[in-house]
Structure formats: structure tokens, C-alpha cells
Amino acid sequence: MLSGILKSRLVPRPLRIVLLLGLLTACAAAQAQFRVLDRQVIEARLEGFSRKNDKREAILKQMFVQSGCKDDKLSEETVSTKLPPNLICVLPGETDEIILVGAHSDHVEAGDGVVDNWSGASLLPSLYYSLSAVSRRHTFVFVGFTAEEKGMLGSDFYAGRLSPEQRARIKAMINMDTLGLGPTEVWATHADRSLLNALDNLAHAMKLPVSVMNVDQVGSSDSESFAKYKIPRITIHSVTQETWPILHSTKDKLDEIKMDDYYASYRLMAGYLAFLDTDLGQTATPQEKSSH
Numbered sequence: 001m002l003s004g005i006l007k008s009r010l011v012p013r014p015l016r017i018v019l020l021l022g023l024l025t026a027c028a029a030a031q032a033q034f035r036v037l038d039r040q041v042i043e044a045r046l047e048g049f050s051r052k053n054d055k056r057e058a059i060l061k062q063m064f065v066q067s068g069c070k071d072d073k074l075s076e077e078t079v080s081t082k083l084p085p086n087l088i089c090v091l092p093g094e095t096d097e098i099i100l101v102g103a104h105s106d107h108v109e110a111g112d113g114v115v116d117n118w119s120g121a122s123l124l125p126s127l128y129y130s131l132s133a134v135s136r137r138h139t140f141v142f143v144g145f146t147a148e149e150k151g152m153l154g155s156d157f158y159a160g161r162l163s164p165e166q167r168a169r170i171k172a173m174i175n176m177d178t179l180g181l182g183p184t185e186v187w188a189t190h191a192d193r194s195l196l197n198a199l200d201n202l203a204h205a206m207k208l209p210v211s212v213m214n215v216d217q218v219g220s221s222d223s224e225s226f227a228k229y230k231i232p233r234i235t236i237h238s239v240t241q242e243t244w245p246i247l248h249s250t251k252d253k254l255d256e257i258k259m260d261d262y263y264a265s266y267r268l269m270a271g272y273l274a275f276l277d278t279d280l281g282q283t284a285t286p287q288e289k290s291s292h
């Protein structure tokens with residue numbers, strides 16, 4: 001999470017209140033297929049962090065290989081010779097339409113950066129594994145972004161070097177930043193309406209919590225590098241008023257993670273990505289509905 005100044009109180013509110021079409025696709029959500037890794041694996045990957053940014057990228061790469069993403073499916077993108085690269089894993093689908101899943105792997109000097117954002121980055125290989133059991137309509141691209149904390153350099157570089165045609169093929173950018181401080185939160189004011197609606201449906205179907213926590217006033221994240229190009233995006237996090245001070249401080253350590261909540265966020269994300277694969281482009285948005 002790229003931090004600014006805390007200007008307003010962060011108060012979570014239920015996602016249901018801001019959405020109108022809650023139940024329309026809950027049945028479809030229940031049919032989304034994906035596999036779920038054991039909690040011990042998710043915890044072990046979180047606990048396997050390094051304090052060094054270049055080492056973190058290397059660990060992430062190793063975890064992708066363990067998860068089955070390797071050879072020509074796994075690549076590094078040099079952003080600057082002074083920075084670890086962006087790490088990119090591709091899960092080919094039946095079409096070249098893309099769902100991009102991102103999380104930054106770097107952290108600031110203070111603390112261990114387990115919360116911000118090894119919590120998000122270390123889930124990428126697990127989500128790859130969760131989705132790779134059955135063939136997908138969309139091609140999934142998982143990216144561990146470098147240097148988010150230096151001004152979203154990695155994601156900005158990644159989005160900027162794509163051609164307009166390549167950008168048009170990205171149907172969704174799902175960003176994870178700072179998970180496990182509590183139940184799953186979503187930055188709703190900076191989320192695509194259809195993606196938000198789908199998240200609400202899926203969370204309801206899986207009986208997992210998600211609430212709205214907007215961070216406009218206090219921070220930013222890699223999703224905004226894609227919003228610049230009008231690519232639909234959503235950021236999933238777990239920050240509240242109470243936990244915000246943990247970020248970018250010496251308190252950012254493993255013991256701040258609530259494992260029950262963290263594991264619930266992993267399961268929600270696995271289900272969400274599988275659901276989006278079948279749901280994206282299928283469900284009309286409220287605006288489209290009313291025009292018919």
C-alpha cells in the first residue's frame with residue numbers, strides 16, 4: 001500500500017448496502033470450480049518471507065515453480081537495473097482475454113513487510129495452483145510487482161509498455177494489497193462496478209465476509225496504474241482505522257496477521273477468480289439492465 005496522510009476516519013460498512021443486484025448470479029457463483037490449498041501451506045508460504053526485496057522476488061519465483069508455473073510460462077520483466085524485476089506467471093486459457101492478478105512483492109525499510117505486502121504476494125502462486133485444476137476461458141496472468149512502495153513503479157511500467165491492443169484484452173485487474181489484518185475489505189470507490197458486484201455475489205455464495213473500506217484519503221496501490229488506461233480494476237485489502245498505523249512501521253510483522261481471516265481471504269480470492277472466469281462479460285451491469 002502506498003501511504004499518504006490519514007485525513008478521514010476509515011469505517012467499514014457492508015458491501016451489500018452499496019450494491020443492487022446481490023443475488024442475481026449467486027447460483028452461478030456456487031458452481032465456480034477451483035481447488036483449495038490446506039491452511040498449513042498458505043501459512044507456511046506467508047511465514048517464508050524475506051526482509052530483502054530481491055530475495056522476496058526469488059522466493060516468489062520458487063513458489064510459482066512449485067505450484068506448476070515454470071519454463072516459458074514464468075518470466076521476469078526488468079523495470080530498472082536498480083530494482084528486482086516484475087515476476088509474471090501465465091496460466092493460458094481458451095481465449096486470449098486476460099484476467100490479471102497482481103500484488104506487490106516489495107516492502108518499505110521499516111518492519112518485515114509481511115502485512116504490506118508479503119500477505120498479498122505470497123498468495124499469487126497458491127491462486128495459480130487453485131485455478132489450474134480445470135481449463136479456463138480467460139488467460140490468467142499473475143504478476144508480482146516490484147517497487148510499489150517507490151511510487152507504483154513496477155505496475156506503472158508493466159501497464160505502460162503494453163500496446164493498446166494488449167490493454168484492451170485485459171478484462172479485469174484484481175489487486176491484492178495488505179491482507180490478513182482482519183476480514184477481507186474492498187476499496188469500493190476505486191473499483192469497477194461489475195467486479196464489485198461479482199465479489200459481493202461470490203462472498204455471499206461462499207458465506208465469507210467482505211466489507212467496504214475506502215482508502216482514497218490515505219493511500220493508493222497498483223490497481224491505479226491500470227485504471228489510468230480504463231482497465232476495470234479492484235483492490236482487495238484488510239486495512240481499517242485501527243490497523244492502518246501498522247503499515248510502514250516496525251509493527252509490520254507476522255504476528256499482526258490474523259490467520260483465520262487471512263485464510264478466509266485466500267479462499268475468497270480463489271473462488272472469486274474462478275467465478276470471474278465464467279461470469280465476466282456474462283452479467284449485465286445495473287446500468288446496462290436499465291437501458292433495455
Ligand SMILES: [Zn+2]
Pocket residue numbers: 001002003116149247248
Ligand atoms: Zn505500503
